[in-house]
Amino acid sequence: MSWARRTFRQAWRVASIPLLATLLAFIVAAGVVILSSAFTSTGFDLFLPLAAYASLLVGAFGSGNGMVNTLVAAAPLVLGGLAVGIGFKAGLFNIGVPGQFLVGAFAAAVVGSALASAPTVIAAPLAMLAGAAGGAAFGFIPGFLKARTGAHEVVTTIMLNNAAFYLLGWVLTDFARAPGFSFSRTGEIGNSALPVLVGRNLHIGIPLAFLTVFAVRWLLDRTTIGFEIRTVGQNPSAARYAGMRPVFVTTLTMTLSGLLGGLAGAVQTLGVIGFYAAGVAGTVGFDSIAVALLGRSDPIGILFAAILFGAFRAGAPLMQIETSVPIEVIDIIQALVILFLAADLLVRRVFRIRAATPVIPDLATVTQTWAGGGSAGSTAP
């Protein structure tokens, strides 16, 4: 009994602000929906948000198909969220997941189509590996730049996102374009496609992504490598004093982060889309940042946050069909979630949470490193 209560209290301590921020986002978005209903054919409708949220819920969880869609949409977000989260743990803000996702997706698509007629047991793992390696290589660049020269990862990763997009566009059109299609895309992946386990498209990448959650959690909490990553994030000077090498840890973390981002791209390519073309990434890369923040960089938290965001994507079409509330409302909700996370003081005041739960440390990373505060491990000789 007391054990259960303690566990609950502990869970509430870490999860209360993200949960309440999400609740508040739904409430404020409801206001937007009501207000905008006055200008549409439905007419002013106080209960429209309830109907919309109900069909959102039904769309995401109301049927087997809906649940599968939710999980399919969540899988790349889980991996992308872990990519951003592991960076936060080392005091690094990796905005480069969109780029790492693209490189991973491209590498997986190219290797996948080359192995299209090989047996799946060989082709799929190799294609996944290629995606992971591509992402890792692309994450290594900003990590190395930061470690060697102190170049801020926020700047370099933003620029590398564009570099990835345009470079891959050029490579695709000039070297990797498959014949017989009306637009630039890679060839069919054939046997490299991830095997479907259940239903129409619950592919093996989904359990893999969920397993990665626990692998990352183990790495961070139970190994010396994770201890180094967290120590460099918390106090780079103390890390040096303890005999760690922040320069190495920074590079390693960005590489790991890129690896996870590339894996996200590979899973999406081999499990859902089946090829690489401009625009396959959608908003996964940037949504990953939101997922990591909502999950407070904790792997389990990221898992739940990714499922929530996946549910948004999976349920939104039904919401639009049944209630004419546009899919874009989801973007408003997501934006509001992040807004309320950043303004957690506001959330606390609204819900009268008096306990001094610490501010979300990842956001502190975002603001501090960016405002020229402590730069983790960058200036270590």
Next chain:
Amino acid sequence: MSDQPPVLEMRGITKRFPAGTLANDSIDLDVRKGEIHALLGENGAGKSTLMNILYGLVTPDAGEIRMDGQPVTIRDPADAIARGIGMVHQHFMLIPVLSVAENAVLGQEIVRAREILDLDEASRRIKLLAKKLGFDIDPSARIDQLSVGQQQRVEILKAIYRNALILVLDEPTAVLTPQETREIFEVLRRLRAEGASVIFISHKLDEVLEIADRITVIRRGKVVGSRKPAETNENELAELMVGRAVSLQVDRGRSHPGEVVVEVAGLRAKNDRGQEALHGVDVAVRAGEILGIAGVAGNGQDELVESLIGLRKLATGTIHLTGKDLSRASVDERRDRGMSFVPADRHRFGLVLTYSVADNLALTRYAEPPFAGGLAGIVRGFRSILENAVRLMSEFDVRAPGPTAPVGTLSGGNQQKVVVAREFRHDLKLLVLDQPTRGLDVGSIEFIHKQVIARRDAGVAVLLVSAELDEVLDLSDRVLVMFRGRVVGEFPAADAQRDKIGLLMATGGARP
């Protein structure tokens, strides 16, 4: 002065924290007008809690506060400020990128019409106030360009600017050099002459005896005595504070120096600002010897010890440990070869404040068995980490709710004990101590001094840097004096006279 009525009375103040500790147990305190009242007690005795209650940061469970005889309720710091209570925290609450004037008026800005900040008027008032308190300060200087001592004066200005009649200073001298301490005492005396009351929190006996008009001693949340400086002495105060007789004199015994353990030759290194801070330093420490380095803070001592442990790159020079060249070795390798280091700034180097006590007690050996093992030697051994913590916590009397409590929640003295407990390993060759007892109370200082001597007698070479000349003289078998990045004098313990060393510290002696 004693016929004055108290401006502040605190009656029966009691506060129990959720963890169950009784931080304040029915404390009575009264402060008169124009009085410097010292609150003396060990770390964790309840001084800060009492003052946080006064400042509205903590709500007491029981008790009453009266000001000028009238009962008052102080809900929050704004309330406290409005009632003329000012507080200078140990860790300053200043905004580094703003100017002195901007910081001082923060929250009480002077505005001209249309909400335009009138900084000129603010600067004028600040200058006037500073002059009244007997010091000079440039109101347009940015906080991050000021020394720690100057920043503290800005904090005091800030409080006085808000018309504070009762000024609380929480361990104001802990971060100051002796010179700065003397200057701040001068400011406090001026304040007293102007009719303000000062509550001075400290655990330094000599300072309290020098500055206070009355001393109230707190131990474990209770008032255990109240004295006037003329009627008491350091020994009595120490006994009141700790609850037992404390020897303020270190019994050093005889040392038996052996082989040279560490030899530093021709060391040059730069400070954080890129200027050369060490101009060719030679130091050798023998096994079973304590070598003390005396010097005013900022004369290259920090750079010397950081170079030794490997946190600072050498420009030129060599470091040999038992004959092995470690001039370019990593921190890790130096630790493996038997070096250990208690840094001066425990928040910067020594601890990760968000980590548990247990993780901090294993921080510098996290990758060694038994703290790591299993697959490829990267799996952390939590059982060993916890066992190590429990053992060291009892051995070094670290007072914490438990080994899993975040180290940042411990008092400063207990945090320091965590660092010391971790660094005083048994397989040491060289122990480097930079301000090992800074911020500690007399009981803890006595304990750590005994441990240092025990290590020396076990054959460890000890290099001790301290801003407290008394500590250097009490402990060292040999004393070096550093001045502007050079060693300017060496004295065997028998020949180490206070005034001679003090003069050398201040002037560097005659240059050949």
